[in-house]
Amino acid sequence: MATEKENPLFISWHDSNWIPMLNPSNILDYFSERSNPFYDRTCNNEVIKMQRLSQDxxxxxxxxxxxxxxxxxxxxxxxxxxxxxxxxxxxxxxxYYIIAGIVYQAPDLCSVINSRLLNAVYNLQTAFEEAHSYARYHPSRGYWWEFHDKEDSDKSDVKEKKKDEPSSIFQRQRVDLLLGELAKKFPPKFVAPSQPEAREEQVKVEPKQEVKQEKAEDKSTTSSVKPPPEKKPKHIR
Known part of the structure; x- marks a missing residue:
């Protein structure tokens, strides 16, 4: 805890009275407040401020x-x-970077590299510990890996149950609204039949009509033809 208090990377400072009116012209005055722990009062800025000189x-x-x-x-x-x-x-x-009126000290290169190395070592250590928990050994069998299949199956069952859960009313209504807006912006286009196809249909239909007319003409001709006169028998005297 003592190291965290002494390390300036773990502290921050702000003055709520200054925050609404901060701008590039008064940001150094805000930073030079006596309550700011990052400000060194023995700096040249303090000397210029006491003598009322310009920053130039x-x-x-x-x-x-x-x-x-x-x-x-x-x-x-x-x-x-x-x-x-x-x-x-x-x-x-x-x-030092000031974000929304809060002052922080930017970490140096050594602190960044040290943090990244510690993070990488921690992840490697946890990975080795997890791998070691799956290793098994027996004198007659040797080494083998034993994974927790039951836990994996339980997790998969839980995931499947979550997938099978019905959607909420909010989700369904929002999806319907989105689909309706998309349908208004991009209405469906119906393709009309082209002219060659229509001509083929006409060609196919016309012969059938001619055949029907021919059959009707045949019927009319057969009905109009009269049968030959019957031969009368001759009387023998």
Whole structure:
């Protein structure tokens, strides 16, 4: 706990009275508040503030100073702490980022690499421990792996049950609304039959009509033809 309190990476600072009116012109004044634990009162900014000089005089001084490195109004500001050796030579010491009025210290490269290595080692250690729990050994059989099939089957059953659960009224109504909007924006298009197909249908239908007419004509001709006269027998005298 003591290391966390001493380490500036674990602390933050803000003043709620300043937050609504923060801008690039007064962000250094906000950072130089006496209650800010990241601010060094022995810096050149404090000297200029006490003597009521302009910030342009910082380049003519030597020592620790704070400058506004980047500003993305109104949410993000980056302040750099640096040691000035000459008007053209400075050495960065630390960076502080202010997000929504809350000040944090940016971690250095050593802290980032150390955190990533610890995270990787922890994940590897947990993986080896889990793999070791599945290993089995017997003098007559040797080594083998024994996985928890029952637990996996139980988990799969639970997943299947969750999949089989019916959807809620909210889900169904929202889906219907989305489908209705899509149908309005992109109405379905019905393809009409092309002209060649219609002509083929006409060609196919016309012969049938001709055949019917021929059959009707045959019937009319057969009905109009009269049978030959009957031969009368001759009387013998």
């Amino acid at each position: 005089q910082l380049s003519n001084m030597t020592g620790v100073e704070y400058v506004l490195l980047h500003a993305q109004d109104p949410i993000l500001y980056i302040v750099r702490k640096q040691h000035r050796h000459s008007p053209q030579q400075v050495t960065p010491l630390a960076d």
